[in-house]
Amino acid sequence: MTATTRAASARAGSRRARDEFDPTPWPIALVCAVAGGAAALLAFPPYGMWMLLPVSLALLGAGLLVRSVWVSILVSLAWGAAFFVPLTAWANTYAGTLPWVALGVFEALYVVVFGLLARTVMLRRGLCLSSAVVVSALWVGIETLRSHAPWGGLPWGSSAFALADSSLLNLGPWIGVAGLAFVVALLGQMLLHGALSLLGRRHRGLVGFAGVWPLALAVAAILATVVAPSPPNTAPGDRGTMTVAGVQGSMEKIDPATLAMPDDVFENHLAVTRDTVQQSQDEGKQLDLIVWPEDSTGYDPRQDPWMADQISSASTEAGAPILIGTQVAVGESERLNQSVLYAPDGSTPYAYSKRHPVPFGEFVPMRDFFRSITDKVDLISRDMIAGDEVGVMDMEELDQGHHRVGVLICFEIAYDNLVGDVVRNGAEVVVVQSNNALFGDSHEAIQQVAEAKVMAVVSGRSVVHVSTVGHSAIFTPEGRQLDFVDHWDQGAVLADVPLRTGITPAIAAGPWIAVGLSALGLVGFLAALSSRRRALSPLPRHRGRS
Structure with a gap:
């Protein structure tokens, strides 16, 4: 070498x-x-x-x-x-x-x-x-x-x-x-x-x-x-439980060409609500809150006296308020996605506007530019605008106990910062209203309910996830499933939901x-x-x- x-x-x-x-x-x-x-x-x-x-x-x-x-x-x-x-x-x-x-x-x-x-x-x-x-x-x-x-x-x-x-x-x-x-x-x-x-x-x-x-x-x-x-600070304390019913009324499939809600959505949710009230009374349970999904009324019942009267009547029969989901027009080209609470006396003491609209699903950024690529952007005729208040309802004002309920709408359950906001603002339980009918038979619904379970454990709060067509479920802060309704089934999730006030280290750390x-x-x-x-x-x- x-x-x-x-x-x-x-x-x-x-x-x-x-x-x-x-x-x-x-x-x-x-x-x-x-x-x-x-x-x-x-x-x-x-x-x-x-x-x-x-x-x-x-x-x-x-x-x-x-x-x-x-x-x-x-x-x-x-x-x-x-x-x-x-x-x-x-x-x-x-x-x-x-x-x-x-x-x-x-x-x-x-x-x-x-x-x-x-x-x-x-x-x-x-x-x-x-x-x-x-x-x-x-x-x-x-x-x-x-x-x-x-x-x-x-x-x-x-x-x-x-x-x-x-x-x-x-x-x-x-x-x-x-x-x-x-x-x-x-x-x-x-x-x-x-x-x-x-x-x-x-x-x-x-x-x-x-x-x-x-x-x-x-x-x-x-x-x-x-x-x-x-x-240790998220262990069960003296807050007890809250009896919650989540109504999944189901409906006909949405026409993807118009995205219009079927006419039977309101009647279906009303009928399932009355059946659920009867079931709870037969079991000797007093409901504290009834939750309807996102878009469960088709349009704003505050603009329709008959629809508002039907909701108030069902609330009176149950002896509990009903949280419905609806769309509210703002001007000629915008809208709000709202949760509205109906009390037995017909009043609406609380409304939450979705804080995080989904781009291209609920509003179209740079609409003119993307219209040059596809005319599908015009399926969203009104851009959804964001609310500016964290969704936490104080049930004490309705004589429904000293409970504070966090409210999120649809995809908001996937954002840990939004979940953290409602918990840090005093929510003892979180309800999620969703309309998965927009996604047909796809896997979106089961993926979203998995997100609800994960966020229940991370936040240390029970999560009541309610959809128009499923999946609907109730999870404890430990991730245990209390009730479940499958995709496209008609029914309700009903349970005594554990309440918590402790803050998990993950929520305390924030971002x-x-x-x-x-x-x-x-x-x-x-x-x-x-x-x-x-x-x-x-x-x-x-x-x-x-």
């Missing part, structure tokens, strides 16, 4: 000593991307295989470990599209194919941003504990950004909402939605590190069978959450868990940029070259 060859070998050996892993071949990377996106989809309802979510993130991480940054972009986009396009298939019901696919691809772009950031960290810092923490924190940052921007964001598909039936949800009251996303991402990183070691793709640190350790730790961490305690973890990810990324180290193995050399 010549001196030149020996020197070259020494340099190669030196580089090899610092290398962490071999790159993923680009065809395998693309397979990992599509398989990872599909696994993420299966983690969410109705499939409910939550344990696949860390696996999906591990596959995304493996796909990002390629030499070409352009391939990593394609990998991220493929993972995001394979997840978000089928997850948001409910948008096709009323918006059509092009807007639905555009929504899925737009959400996938957030995964592209994450992929670029995470790849930089893993390639510059290597596969170590610090890089795993930084990558997991970056996942939290991207989920937080996606949930709040632009136009208020869309948290649909956030990691926490796959955990409704997972023991990991026991951590929810402590660390919130952002903390759960961090845990899931960290488990994914542990699976990635372990799998690469077992497959012989790593050359220092955990190599070979040592890769069993991160896999075992991931499993042990999940098992440990089975016995995770509840925060700071998400802000802190996001900042950690950003700082870790900037630190990785300052490193000259590269973790990929060197390119193979041609045999005949000295």
